[in-house]
Amino acid sequence: MNREIMTFDNVGLAYRRSLNPFSEKNWVLKDISFQLYRGEVLGVIGRNGAGKSTLLRLLAGIIAPNQGSISKERGIRSQLLTLNLGFIHKLSGFDNAIMSLVTQGKTIKEAHELVAGVIDFSGIGHLMDHSVSTYSAGERARLGFAIAMQATPDILLLDEMLGVGDKEFKVKSGKALKERVQSDQTAVLVSHSPTTIRKFCERVLWIEEGAVKALGPADTVLDEYEETAPTRGNSPSKTTTATAA
Incomplete structure (x- = not known):
């Protein structure tokens, strides 16, 4: 494994539903910890509302956490690509x-x-x-x-960007990303498609209800994620055996 270029240490992000500073906080992400390594493509998977897109915004430096810390190598630049692009x-x-x-x-x-x-x-x-x-x-x-x-x-952040466009562009963008990965591009890929994640990622971070459900080898995490498919509308009750890599 290459060296770490970014580290999340017990990161949490919350917001209040009202302007009252004493109102209860709603935690979007809770105690998120992982390392991103140079040259890897880390997959992020989870149901809608799990906190995946918020995680990418933290990785991009667009927002700051309420708790914990995010550290990265000096001079590292990241770019977030999402359907809600900042054009x-x-x-x-x-x-x-x-x-x-x-x-x-x-x-x-x-x-x-x-x-x-x-x-x-x-x-x-x-x-x-x-x-x-x-x-x-x-x-x-x-x-x-x-x-x-x-x-x-330095870090390419992709939020469902390989699943858009016509068939020709999907093939073209997938090929371009594969070439980047082989040339040591660091990337974080969010997708609802386990097939896409398996194709590009060696490690996967599974987020449920704002917390890390599993972090480990892609096949191990995705196998368990897919087993919960019938119950993913709610929080999966199955305890994962994947370990942090």
């Missing part, structure tokens, strides 16, 4: 691409040089001068994934 919708696809590349550490000159690659990979060159507000969810996903392929962040 400025009134701007064009071209302008959003430039802005995203610059925020990932590229110079203006470098960003302009890389846009050709974004256009080629996304396959939506005819839309690049149009406002992103006119894009479909699939077209925004194409643009976001294409930007990430050019931005080369």
Whole structure:
């Protein structure tokens, strides 16, 4: 296993349903602990509302935890790709691409040089001068994934991004991610598809009701996760045997 580049130590995130500072906190994530290693693709799985997308926002540094600590190597950059991408919708696809590349550490000159690659990979060159507000969810996903392929962040955070778009783009994005993984790209992949997780990940973090249900080898964790399928509408009652890796 390669060296650790990010560590979560008993991380928790909560919010209050009212502005009253004495109101009860609602914990979205509770006592989350794990390490992310350079060059690995860590899968994250769990039912809707388990806290997976919130975990990615913490990994991206978009929000900060209420308890515990998150440490990472100095200079590490991460990029979150989700269907709710942080595009400025009134701007064009071209302008959003430039802005995203610059925020990932590229110079203006470098960003302009890389846009050709974004256009080629996304396959939506005819839309690049149009406002992103006119894009479909699939077209925004194409643009976001294409930007990430050019931005080369240290940690690529993918929230269901390999399950969008037409069949051709799914194959193309999957192939691109596989090539990145083989070239030592570190990534965290959230997906409801055990098949997708098995394809790309060696380790899996299973989250239920904001807590770690299991962390370990992909096959071990996913086998147990799939066994709970009939009861996943509620919290699984089965006790996992997967151990932290």
